[in-house]
Amino acid sequence: MKQQILYIQSSIFGDNGVSSGIARKLIDKLSTTNASEVVERNVSASEIPHFNFETITAIGEGKAALADELIAEVQQADIIIVGAPMYNFGIPTQLKSWFDHIARAGVTFKYSETGPVGLLGDKKVYVVTARGGLHKGNGTDLDSSYLQTMFGFLGITDVEFIYAEGVNLGDDARSKSIAAAEQQVIALA
Ligand SMILES: Cc1cc2nc3c(=O)[nH]c(=O)nc-3n(C[C@H](O)[C@H](O)[C@H](O)COP(=O)(O)O)c2cc1C
Numbered sequence: 013m014k015q016q017i018l019y020i021q022s023s024i025f026g027d028n029g030v031s032s033g034i035a036r037k038l039i040d041k042l043s044t045t046n047a048s049e050v051v052e053r054n055v056s057a058s059e060i061p062h063f064n065f066e067t068i069t070a071i072g073e074g075k076a077a078l079a080d081e082l083i084a085e086v087q088q089a090d091i092i093i094v095g096a097p098m099y100n101f102g103i104p105t106q107l108k109s110w111f112d113h114i115a116r117a118g119v120t121f122k123y124s125e126t127g128p129v130g131l132l133g134d135k136k137v138y139v140v141t142a143r144g145g146l147h148k149g150n151g152t153d154l155d156s157s158y159l160q161t162m163f164g165f166l167g168i169t170d171v172e173f174i175y176a177e178g179v180n181l182g183d184d185a186r187s188k189s190i191a192a193a194e195q196q197v198i199a200l201a
Contacts, residue, residue, distance in 0.1 A: 014047045018089035021054045022107040023097050023142075030142035030179050030190060031095035038093055038138055038174070038197045051085055055106040062105075063112035071116065079113040086114050091136045092168075096155060098143040103155045111162055120166050130167020137163050137171040140193070144180030172200075 019039055023029025027036070039050055060078065061067070070076040086092065096103050114120055121130050139159050147153040156173055163171050176193040179186045 014049050015042075015090045016088050017042060017048050017050045017091045017093060018085050019050060019052045020092065020094045020107070020110060021052065022056050022095055022104040022110070024056050024099075024104065026054070026057065029095065029097060030176050031097045031140045034142070034174060034176055034190065034193045034197060035093050035095040035138075035140045037194055038140065038200075041197055041200060042091060042093075048091075051089070053082070053085060053110075055110045056104060060106060060109045060113060062109055067113070076113075079116065082110060082113045083116060083119060086120070086132060089135060091138070093138045093140065094159070096139050096141045096159060098141060098147065098155050101152060101154050103158065115162075115166065128165060130165055132167040135168050135170070137168055138174060139171060140174045140176070142176045142179055144178070146177050146181075148175055148177055 017039060019035060021027075021029075021032050021035065023032045026032065042048060043050065060082070067076060067079065071079060094107070096107060099105075102108070117123065120132055121128050123129075139156065141156060145152075148156075159173075160171050163169070174193050174196050176189045178189050
């Protein structure tokens with residue numbers, strides 16, 4: 013059976029984003045290793061609205077078509093690749109909105125007496141993060157801890173990070189960092 017890959021692209025630079033370029037190499041690598049179907053969701057282009065009162069009302073009335081579609085894409089995926097640039101120490105607002113739309117009680121997580129339980133189950137997530145500066149291992153590495161926590165909350169604990177850091181620290185630093193991230197992709201099992 014073909015593995016289903018869901019690619020979430022969130023760079024505001026579209027395919028020209030650093031995270032997008034590396035994510036594309038990762039998709040190529042995974043698709044050549046195994047027969048795959050790739051579903052692409054460009055969240056910065058597709059204008060997922062902010063999650064607001066209208067959204068939560070629509071969910072209550074069973075009329076949240078976009079949220080339903082986003083959830084179905086995640087449920088059907090075996091592998092999720094997230095291109096996650098760091099903007100203002102966090103993830104892009106459009107990517108946050110994607111999480112707001114897919115986190116639904118009783119569907120992608122549930123409450124229990126011992127706390128919340130994630131329902132998305134056995135999936136592999138790759139996060140390709142790109143940063144202008146250096147944050148890995150520092151208190152400023154806020155986006156990766158958010159992503160690890162959020163996927164964990166939804167029941168996905170197998171989250172692997174690929175970092176391209178320091179891409180705004182000069183041409184040399186930029187090309188070395190992107191090359192190192194691409195090397196990490198090539199070296200993946
Ligand atoms: C609006 C904006 C905010 C940014 N904020 C940060 C930041 O807080 N820390 C940082 O290290 N780099 C920051 N950067 C640099 C980006 O992380 C860098 O351009 C990276 O390549 C973005 O990934 P992308 O090319 O895939 O979009 C910012 C860039 C933009 C456009």
